[in-house]
Structures are given as structure tokens and as C-alpha cells.
Amino acid sequence: MKMELIQPFINAADAVLAQGLQSPTSIGNLSMDEEVYRRKGVAALISVTGDIEGRIIFDLDPATAVRVASRFAASELPESDDLVRETVCELANQVTGNAITALNDQGFHFRVHPPVLHTLEHGSKSSEDTEALVICFETASGNVFMNIALRYNRRRQGERAAAGKQ
């Protein structure tokens, strides 16, 4: 997976988290996830289709999810509150939307699908062309994990190349 695809997501996550949490964030561990995805706690998944396809998962352990949601909502939320899960979904939505905006300006075209809660304990295993990159954002409220698996849509690339030759 090329860094040109990843960097806009890192920039967007950094900006959205910093604004929502009203405190700076730093990038901690960055690793390739070659095994099946294992959910850490409250996870939201967003699919993108178009010139680049794949999915982005935001994953927070339950206590961090409560702290982050409480900061975003500016009020203390209990762990059972649906708003905690809603906030993680909206966080994923805002980061992905901002990143897609930057990538669109570079000429890639996408469709972003509404976020869904990832309720399964495991996800599908990444493959050679959809290897997942896991980035840990260290915040004052705890660690926020962004798991990205994206690949170029070969059919769309072929269509573009053919159009370019005409």
C-alpha cells in the first residue's frame, strides 16, 4: 500500500482528533497487519469504492471510547450509552471524509459509504494487495487505532489508461 494513499488519512485523523479532543495527538506505533483483524473494543468501519477500494476501521478499547466520546460530546457519557458508539462512527466518518477530500484533489475519485459498527470479533484476513496498515494515535484520552486496507481498483486504472491513449 502506497504512502501517498495513507498520508491523507494520517493528516486527517491527527486534525480531527486534535480538534475534537482539544489536545495534541502524536503518532505511536505503525505496523502492517498481516493476520485477521481482531477488534480491540468499539470499532467503526467505513468502506470506500471507486479508483481506490477498501476499508478503514477506527478501533478504541471500551474505556478510551468512553473518554473520547465524552470529550467530543462535552459531557460525561456512561459506557452503555449509544452515543459512545455513534461518536466512534462519526470520528471515522470525519477522518475518512477529510482524507478522501485530499485524495480527490489529487485526481482520485471515490464514493464513501456511511459508517457501520464493526461488531464481529474478527475481520477478514488482509491479502497481498489489500494489506492493512495499523496506525496508533496517542491522545490524552487513550490510544486510537486506525486500520487501513486500501488497494487501487485495477479495472478503473485500466479504463483510465485506455482513455489516456485515445
Place this chain on the structure above:
Amino acid sequence: MEQFSPVKRSKDGQPVRYLVVDDSVFARKNLARMIETFGGQLAGEAGDGMTAITEYERTHPDIVLMDITMPQMEGIEAAEKIVRQHPEARIVMVSSVGYQENIVAALQRGARHFVQKPVKPEVLYEVIKYVLGEDGTVAAGAGA
């Protein structure tokens, strides 16, 4: 959250009434809190484009804050349908996806403005004043 000088309707001095459309409950609550700091009133909420149309008919708000990516019917299509029936509708698109063609598509179909998420209250406040134009007036109160 910061308090702003209240924006009222020029015609009767009443609070500006808002319809908030977003599939995220969190986003709706967040916008509702901002509206409160602007001295506005929440006229209704909707979680998708279809509901937005029926809520517009029911509440006739002064301003609609409309997300784009939503299930069932997306925001741009809903905005177009509302404006077709109500050319006076003031719809502000509020979305995390803020690339040029999305903005142009929204404006071409009748939206008055576009605000990118995460929403900064001071940005939305200025957009609201701009979109209301002479139909809105800033009352004396908490300073922005």
C-alpha cells in the same frame, strides 16, 4: 462551548429555526448544541434524506443543515427535492467530504453554502449570518 451574539429573524425578532439532517446522532447533537449557542431553535431532526423532506414540510425551518452521505437518500438529492418545492429554502450542506465536485453539485442543486466537518462553531456562525442575509439580524448579547 463559546456563546455567540444571538442571530434572530429580522421579520419578527424570533429565534432562527433549524432543521438538522444527519444520520449520526452524535453529529445532530453536536450541531444542536452549536445552534443553541447561536440563539437558535431546533425545529426538527432527520436521519436521512427522505425524512428530511417530510420534516421540512412539517416544520418549515429558516435554515436546513444537511449532511451528504446518508442511507436511503443522500443529502444532495434531498436538497434538490426540497428546493424544487420550496425555492426559498436555505440549505447549508455540512459534510466531511468537501471536495470541489461535491460542493459544486450541492450548490448547483440548490444548496446555499457548504461547511466541512469537523464543524468549527465560528465558521458555521458566519455561514448562517451570510445565508440569512437581510432576513437575519444579530441581536445584542454574548459576543462572538
